[in-house]
Amino acid sequence: MDAVFDALSHPTRRRVLEMLKSGGMTAGELADAFPVSKPTMSGHFAKLRNAGLIHAESCAGTIVYTLNLSVVEEVVMSFMGRLGLGGGTDETERMEERND
């Protein structure tokens, strides 16, 4: 459950989940919607995937992400979104800053 809270604590990852509510999207489509580098987005995808909140499937050479939220996880996500939790940078972005 810690992995779920950690994954939901960042606004970018919550936005990814919101976008996936309308259907499966490729990694590229999702990455294009955010003003961050591809490695940073990969870090966000990895956190969401490890927490079991998204499902990744390789299809015709591209990775398609789909939503994998239980009802309780979706309620927690809305709650954390309303509270505006995790507005700062997290480990994924700090790693990118260090690399720069």
Next chain:
Amino acid sequence: MTNRVPYVLPIVTMVLLATLAILAGVHAPAGMRLAFHWNDNGLADGFAGAWAALLIPVGLCAALTLVFVTLSRLLGPMSELIHGMLVMMIVYEGMIAAPVFGIAVPPTISPILAVCGLFWILMGNRMPKSRPVLRKPQTIPDMNRAIATSRFSSRFWVVGGIIILAAALIPLEPAIRHIVTKTVLWVTLLVPLIYSVLWRQD
């Protein structure tokens, strides 16, 4: 570790159920018949000899464990459903064995229906995590339909489960409890079906 849990807990539960069944079976007076089935009003409508009735939950638990373990290999981990089923079997065994120990369940409540409500909630919560395997890019719309339907259905199942749980524990007239549970069952099954047919990708 996670692969061991689905087997360990059911085995521990089956040992517990078998122990309770043997204890009750030994104490049951000769010729005693026990209820093993209740209708959706919570009234007993199926009876069998004590040993047969007491061993039903043990066999059922083994069969359902096999079903869930097989399903979890196809659809992904579903440990919370397995745990829900195990709780359901313990309550079921307790309901069957209760008369042997002189315990009478008040007719105004229905523990079996309460556990069914709990199971309905767990099923609803888990539902959005099941999906078909994506084989070709052309099947993405079908997968999106399945995901949208399971997300939509899950809320009905969770709310339906809460209503069933409340109907089981609040003292109600059997006829009202019957109407409530039947309505919940039909709504939670039919509305998602209609949603799936009408669903269109934005």
